[in-house]
Each structure stands twice: as C-alpha cells, then as structure tokens.
Amino acid sequence: xxxxxxxxxxxxxxxxxxxxxxxxxxxxxxxxxxxxxxxxxxxxxxxxxxxxxxxxxxxxxxxxxxxxxxxxxxxxxxxxxxxxxxxxxxxxxxxxxxxxxxxxxxxxxxxxxxxxxxxxxxxxxxxxxxxxxxxxxxxxxxxxxxxxxxxxxxxxxxxxxxxxxxxxxxxxxxxxxxxxxxxxxxxxxxxxxxxxxxxxxxxxxxxxxxxxxxxxxxxxxxxxxxxxxxxxxxxxxxxxxxxxxxxxxxxxxxxxxxxxxxxxxxxxxxxxxxxxxxxxxxxxxxxxxxxxxx
Amino acid sequence: xxxxxxxxxxxxxxxxxxxxxxxxxxxxxxxxxxxxxxxxxxxxxxxxxxxxxxxxxxxxxxxxxxxxxxxxxxxxxxxxxxxxxxxxxxxxxxxxxxxxxxxxxxxxxxxxxxxxxxxxxxxxxxxxxxxxxxxxxxxxxxxxxxxxxxxxxxxxxxxxxxxxxxxxxxxxxxxxxxxxxxxxxxxxxxxxxxxxxxxxxxxxxxxxxxxxxxxxxxxxxxxxxxxxxxxxxxxxxxxxxxxxxxxxxxxxxxxxxxxxxxxxxxxxxxxxxxxxxxxxxxxxxxxxxxx
Numbered sequence: 134x135x136x137x138x139x140x141x142x143x144x145x146x147x148x149x150x151x152x153x154x155x156x157x158x159x160x161x162x163x164x165x166x167x168x169x170x171x172x173x174x175x176x177x178x179x180x181x182x183x184x185x186x187x188x189x190x191x192x193x194x195x196x197x198x199x200x201x202x203x204x205x206x207x208x209x210x211x212x213x214x215x216x217x218x219x220x221x222x223x224x225x226x227x228x229x230x231x232x233x234x235x236x237x238x239x240x241x242x243x244x245x246x247x248x249x250x251x252x253x254x255x256x257x258x259x260x261x262x263x264x265x266x267x268x269x270x271x272x273x274x275x276x277x278x279x280x281x282x283x284x285x286x287x288x289x290x291x292x293x294x295x296x297x298x299x300x301x302x303x304x305x306x307x308x309x310x311x312x313x314x315x316x317x318x319x320x321x322x323x324x325x326x327x328x329x330x331x332x333x334x335x336x337x338x339x340x341x342x343x344x345x346x347x348x349x350x351x352x353x354x355x356x357x358x359x360x361x362x363x364x365x366x367x368x369x370x371x372x373x374x375x376x377x378x379x380x381x382x383x384x385x386x387x388x389x390x391x392x393x394x395x396x397x398x399x400x401x402x403x404x405x406x407x408x409x410x411x412x413x414x415x416x417x418x419x420x421x422x423x424x425x426x427x
Numbered sequence: 428x429x430x431x432x433x434x435x436x437x438x439x440x441x442x443x444x445x446x447x448x449x450x451x452x453x454x455x456x457x458x459x460x461x462x463x464x465x466x467x468x469x470x471x472x473x474x475x476x477x478x479x480x481x482x483x484x485x486x487x488x489x490x491x492x493x494x495x496x497x498x499x500x501x502x503x504x505x506x507x508x509x510x511x512x513x514x515x516x517x518x519x520x521x522x523x524x525x526x527x528x529x530x531x532x533x534x535x536x537x538x539x540x541x542x543x544x545x546x547x548x549x550x551x552x553x554x555x556x557x558x559x560x561x562x563x564x565x566x567x568x569x570x571x572x573x574x575x576x577x578x579x580x581x582x583x584x585x586x587x588x589x590x591x592x593x594x595x596x597x598x599x600x601x602x603x604x605x606x607x608x609x610x611x612x613x614x615x616x617x618x619x620x621x622x623x624x625x626x627x628x629x630x631x632x633x634x635x636x637x638x639x640x641x642x643x644x645x646x647x648x649x650x651x652x653x654x655x656x657x658x659x660x661x662x663x664x665x666x667x668x669x670x671x672x673x674x675x676x677x678x679x680x681x682x683x684x685x686x687x688x689x690x691x692x693x694x695x696x697x698x699x700x701x702x703x704x705x706x707x708x709x710x711x712x713x714x715x716x717x718x
Contacts, residue, residue: 135457135639135689139700142463142479142714221432272432302440304451355436359443369453402453407461 136403143408161188167201176202206382210236210310210334212288216279217319219300219332220290222269228262230269232277234334235310238287242269246280246291248298274300274338276330296320300330301355303340304372308379310335314386321387325394326367331385337375339368370397373405374414381415388425393418431643438648442634450638450645457689459640464581464700466589468715473562474590478582481642482572484516485579487564487586491593493607494561496552504551504559508536508566510579516571525568532566532579535627538665539580539656545623545664546587553595554605560592573642576654580627581697587624588701591616625656625664626697628690630682632674637682639689653682657690659698 161167167179167186175181178190179201188194192205210218212234220232220240231239244257244265269275276297277290292298310333319331322342330338341364343356360368374393375385383389396417397405404410433441441451448455460481469475472488479485497505510532512525519525540546551560564586566579594610594617631641631649638645641652650672656664663683668674674682704711 135459135692136455137459137462137689137692137696139462139464139696141700141704142465144712144714221434223432273434274437300434300436302436304440305437357436357439359446360440362447362449365444365447365449366453369449369451372451373453402449403455403458406452 138407140408159194160192161194161203162191163189167194167203172199173201174199176200178203178205204311206311207309208311210234211286212236212240212279212282213333214279214281216333217276217330218279218288218290218334219274219276219305219330219336219338220334222271222273222275225266225269225271228257230265232275232290234288234290234332235307235336236286236288236334238285240288240290241283242275242277242290242292246289246293248292248295269299274305276300276332276338299355300338301340302357302360303338304368306337306339306372306375306379308335308337308375308385312379312382312385313337314384316386321390323371323387323391323394325371325391326364327371329371329387329390331387337385339371339375341368366402370394370402370405373397373402377405377411377414378418380411383415383419389418389422392421396421431647433644433647437644441645441648445633445636445638445645448636452642454640456636456638457685459577459689459693460642462578462581462696464585464697464704465714466585466701466704468713473592474586474588476582476585476589478578478585480572480574480578480581480640482570483574483578484568484570484572485575485582486567486569487579487582488567489586489590490563490565491560491590492563493553493558496556496559500548502552502555503548504561505548506540506546506562506564508533508540508564510536510566510568512568516568520568532575535576535654535665535667536564536566536579536583538667539625539627540664542664545625545658547620550617550619551592553607554597557605558597558607562587562590571643573644573646574629574640576627576629577640577693580625580656581693584621584624584626584697585701587619588621590619592619623658625658625662626690626693627654627656628686628693629654630686632670632672632678632682637678637685639685653679653686655683655686655690657687657694659691659694661687661691663687 165188167188169185179186180189188203190203190205192203195202195204218234220234222230223233224231228244230242232242234240277292279288280291281289313331313333322328328340328342341360374397378393396414400410444450463479466476468477469488473491474489477486510529512520512529514521553559594615595607598606598608629652630637631652633649651670651674654667
C-alpha cells in the first residue's frame with residue numbers, strides 16, 4: 134500500500150544555546166567586523182579595510198595567538214596532505230585521471246600513483262596507458278589519499294595501498310566537508326553490520342562489510358553479487374541517520390553515527406527522514422555524546 | 428533533465444534493491460518522499476503554491492486576466508501554461524539550457540488538461556464570444572531533485588485551488604454596448620472546483636519492477652518511464668512514455684494499475700492538506716521562503 138505523507142511547512146525555530154565545550158563561538162557573516170585592533174595577523178577568510186579586520190566568509194572566528202581566521206561552515210573541500218578522500222572519476226586523460234572531490238578544482242590521480250593489479254611494482258608502460266579505461270572509467274568511485282597539493286590548489290591523489298582503490302556496491306552520501314571530524318582512521322567497520330568510509334571531502338561511502346579480506350585484489354575486482362536484504366536494511370538506516378545528523382549540523386564520526394543508528398532502531402527506516410522523528414533521534418544522539426564527554 | 432553520474436556497481440545496488448522492495452532511503456516501490464505544500468506564497472498573483480518533494484522545489488503562480496475566447500470554443504475560458512527552468516536548479520539550465528525541458532513540461536501539462544472535464548471552463552466565460560477569463564499558469568523550477576512532473580502537477584492543483592477570480596457583472600447600456608463592472612469588495616471572488624484536476628504519477632521502470640517518485644540516482648538507473656495523469660476518482664486523462672528503453676505491454680498494464688492506486692492516495696493526501704491549510708484561515712503563519 135502506498136504511503137504518502139504531506140505536511141504544511143514549519144518555520145525553523147531559532148536553536149537555543151546548546152551546551153558546547155569551549156564557550157560561546159564568535160559567529161560572523163561576510164562583511165562583519167571581527168576586530169579593529171591592528172595588532173592581529175590576518176588568516177583565511179578575512180581581509181583588511183579601513184584599519185578594520187572584516188570577515189569574507191560566514192563562519193566562526195578562530196584565534197591562535199596573533200592569527201585571526203574565519204572557518205566557514207559550508208565550503209568546498211580544501212585538501213591537506215594525508216587526508217582520505219572518496220572521489221568520482223570525471224575524465225580519463227593521457228597519464229592520469231581527473232577525480233571530482235567537491236573541491237574548487239578537479240583532483241588528479243596520476244597513473245604512476247595507482248596500484249597495478251596483483252600488487253606489481255614496475256614502470257608504467259604504453260600498454261598501461263592504453264588500458265587505463267579498463268582500470269577506472271568515468272563515473273567510478275575510488276577511495277584515495279592526498280599525496281600532495283599543486284600550487285593552484287588542485288589535489289594530487291594516490292591509491293598506493295591495498296585499502297584504497299575502486300569502490301564496489303554501496304551508497305554515497307554527500308555532505309559538507311566541515312562536518313567530517315578529523316580522526317586517526319576514516320575506515321570504520323561498524324558493529325551494526327556495515328562499513329563506512331568518512332571521506333574528508335564530505336563524500337561518505339556506506340557499503341556491506343566484505344566477508345574475507347581479499348588482500349590480493351586491491352580493489353580491482355568488484356563484487357557484483359546481490360547484497361542480502363538484512364545488509365541493505367542496515368545500509369539504508371545508516372544512510373538516513375547520516376542525513377539526519379547532517380541536517381542538524383552535528384559532526385560526523387563513528388561514535389555519533391553509531392549512537393544515531395541505535396537511537397533510530399525503534400523507528401521504521403523510511404520514517405527517519407520525517408522532520409519530527411529526525412529531531413527526536415538527533416536530540417537523543419546529542420545527549421548521549423554529551424554524557425560521553427562529561 | 429538534471430542527471431547524476433553513477434558507477435556501474437552503484438546502479439547494480441539500486442536495481443537489486445528495487446527488486447527486493449527496499450530502496451536506498453528505505454522506501455518501498457510505491458512510497459513517496461515527504462512533501463511540503465504551501466499556498467498563497469506570492470502576493471501579486473490570483474493564486475500560488477509551493478511544493479517541496481525531497482530536494483525538488485516547485486513554485487506555481489496563477490494569474491487571471493481578461494481575454495477573448497478561442498474561436499472554436501466561444502463560451503469557454505482557457506488555461507495557458509508556461510514553465511521556467513531557473514538556473515538555480517542546476518547549472519545545465521543556464522542561459523537557454525532549460526528551454527527544451529520547459530517546453531516538454533508545458534506540452535505535457537497542456538495534454539493533461541486537454542480533456543474538457545478537468546476544469547469547468549464554462550464558468551470562466553463572462554460574455555460569449557467577447558470576454559472570458561484566461562488563467563495563465565506559470566511554473567518555476569527552483570530545485571531539481573528527481574520526479575519533476577509529479578511535483579509540478581501537485582503544485583498546479585494546489586495553486587488552482589488557491590486561485591481567487593474577482594466577480595464581475597456585465598451591464599448593458601441603452602446603446603447596447605456592454606460594460607464590465609468589478610465588484611467593490613476585494614474578497615468577493617469565485618473559486619475554482621479542482622475535484623477533477625488530475626495529478627501526474629511518474630512510474631520509472633528499474634530492472635523488472637517499477638517505482639514511484641524516483642530520486643535523481645534512481646532516474647539514472649531507469650531506461651523508461653510512464654507518465655500517467657490520474658484524477659481523484661481514478662480516471663486517466665493522458666499517458667506518455669519517456670526514455671530510450673522499451674516497455675512491455677504487460678508491464679505497461681501493471682504500471683497503469685499502480686498509477687491508478689497511487690494517484691488516488693495522492694489526491695486524498697493533497698486534498699487533506701489543502702483543507703487543513705484552509706481551515707487555519709487568515710491567522711495562518713506564512714512560512715514562505717525565509718522560514
């Protein structure tokens with residue numbers, strides 16, 4: 134039976150001051166004066182005009198000794214060496230692939246930075262160049278690490294480890310990069326039955342946990358077997374929980390996703406996206422996270 | 428139409444999920460996303476409505492103007508549709524990119540409303556052969572998140588429900604020339620009966636099954652869809668097949684049955700929300716675009 138729910142729009146309520154560590158944040162909008170004190174150095178997101186330091190982006194002011202910068206809430210991904218990213222191939226060029234990673238410029242994956250199947254280490258030949266499309270085509274998703282940054286800000290990626298490579302069946306969720314918390318590891322095998330890759334660029338990849346670790350594959354052979362229904366339910370629930378956390382601007386890391394999953398268990402999967410259920414789940418998650426800290 | 432690029436493995440995941448009646452966001456094959464409907468959002472129109480279906484955002488405005496009836500139907504008014512795909516929705520619509528999609532949607536709306544029983548056009552006539560009301564329905568696409576046609580038809584029905592046409596009376600002079608007089612009371616107006624206005628249900632064929640209310644990712648996996656316009660009592664007014672794939676006659680029949688079922692529930696849900704909004708009266712807090 135079809136279920137169709139329609140509702141009248143509800144105006145967003147102004148969010149009350151939440152008990153966050155670190156006290157009050159100084160929030161600014163573009164054009165707001167941060168300070169008139171000339172002793173500060175300007176960092177990202179600020180500019181100097183008429184002896185005043187003015188914000189150029191909307192976000193929170195961060196002060197480190199004499200450096201003032203504004204960290205924006207919603208921005209494109211700014212690459213840093215060592216970040217894990219999930220990207221989509223947009224172009225296949227002569228000796229490299231262009232990867233879309235939600236940054237200002239397309240990222241680059243050089244052929245020499247890519248693992249060959251079987252883990253061989255050899256010089257890339259002309260045949261490898263012609264066979265590039267057999268490895269990665271337009272539209273494929275990969276997980277990679279940032280190797281270096283070009284002078285114009287474009288990011289160079291590498292998949293020189295067996296845990297990186299082409300991604301198989303699963304679900305991609307795109308969020309703002311500022312909501313992904315920087316952690317030691319971004320590959321998580323959640324106890325609820327699915328695995329998740331939290332890309333620093335805001336691309337979250339949810340996939341069924343592979344049964345055995347195929348060390349030789351290195352991510353080249355995609356498993357095209359149908360995913361069982363129980364795994365699908367876990368993946369859909371996780372996807373909806375992540376969307377709920379993002380709508381309420383909570384930081385994404387393995388603990389918050391897990392708490393949100395547990396809080397959503399009494400509800401049906403498709404009900405999680407209803408505004409009132411979303412609010413209830415996120416409130417419970419926020420409470421548990423505060424209890425964990427305090 | 429706005430589209431996303433997906434990898435083969437992602438498409439396979441979506442197709443297998445549809446076979447098992449569990450889509451990526453947990454919905455079944457016949458479930459719609461949560462919709463938000465609000466009417467009377469644009470103040471200088473005769474009627475307006477805004478519908479948000481997931482990430483799809485549609486704004487419809489209806490303006491009633493005086494015009495001359497068409498020659499072949501001298502005692503009826505008529506509707507004119509215009510669809511504007513704004514560049515806000517997706518960068519593909521920049522400049523004249525959205526024109527093709529806009530004219531496709533407009534011609535679909537014309538064929539949906541072509542049957543005479545959808546709206547009582549005779550009530551729009553003021554003076555046969557001389558004056559009649561012309562309803563200009565303008566559709567604006569603000570955001571493209573899949574399933575455009577359904578959202579547009581819901582918004583058009585809500586906007587027509589909200590339309591208020593001023594009452595006019597025709598006075599005859601001694602010389603025989605007719606004069607049209609507008610009533611003094613600005614709240615004295617006629618409302619349209621939208622009971623027979625159809626809604627479009629898009630059924631997308633993914634794998635061996637069909638789904639309702641496809642997201643952009645699901646639309647990338649479907650080769651053919653069927654657009655059916657259904658009235659509240661289950662009658663079809665038009666049917667159109669889109670997409671480069673082919674459809675089996677048996678699956679077309681199944682899709683039509685599903686479309687009828689889903690269409691009826693859609694009408695019931697929409698009418699309920701419109702009546703609820705109406706009952707709040709003038710004290711209703713308008714959310715609009717800045718809520």
